[in-house]
Amino acid sequence: MAVFPRPSKPSAVWADLKALLRQQERHKLLIALASILMPAIIVTGFYVDSKMDPPKAQIIYAQSWPASRTDAEIIKQNIADQKIRDAQLAEKRKGYQRLADNLGIDYEQPKR
Numbered sequence: 001m002a003v004f005p006r007p008s009k010p011s012a013v014w015a016d017l018k019a020l021l022r023q024q025e026r027h028k029l030l031i032a033l034a035s036i037l038m039p040a041i042i043v044t045g046f047y048v049d050s051k052m053d054p055p056k057a058q059i060i061y062a063q064s065w066p067a068s069r070t071d072a073e074i075i076k077q078n079i080a081d082q083k084i085r086d087a088q089l090a091e092k093r094k095g096y097q098r099l100a101d102n103l104g105i106d107y108e109q110p111k112r
Helices: 010-023 026-050 071-103
Strands: none
Touching: none
């Protein structure tokens, strides 16, 4: 008892496909082509994306401090870190100011 039908010959498959394509209307063929093409493009996109190099790992270093550190050392380090942060924010603010000037936007410094 055969569960699966007998495989057909490739020539018979091509003949059936040609007959089907000859009798179908043009808009049905275009829709069928689009239906096959869209998933093929998506699968191709995933394939191409899988071959690209992954982004390099970003290493973030954390500072390590001894437990015997005094409050004065902590305050001194915090002040130094805050100066660095303020300089970074000032540079960022200047960039936004240049952008606003180029776009003709009125940009006011926030009052602290």
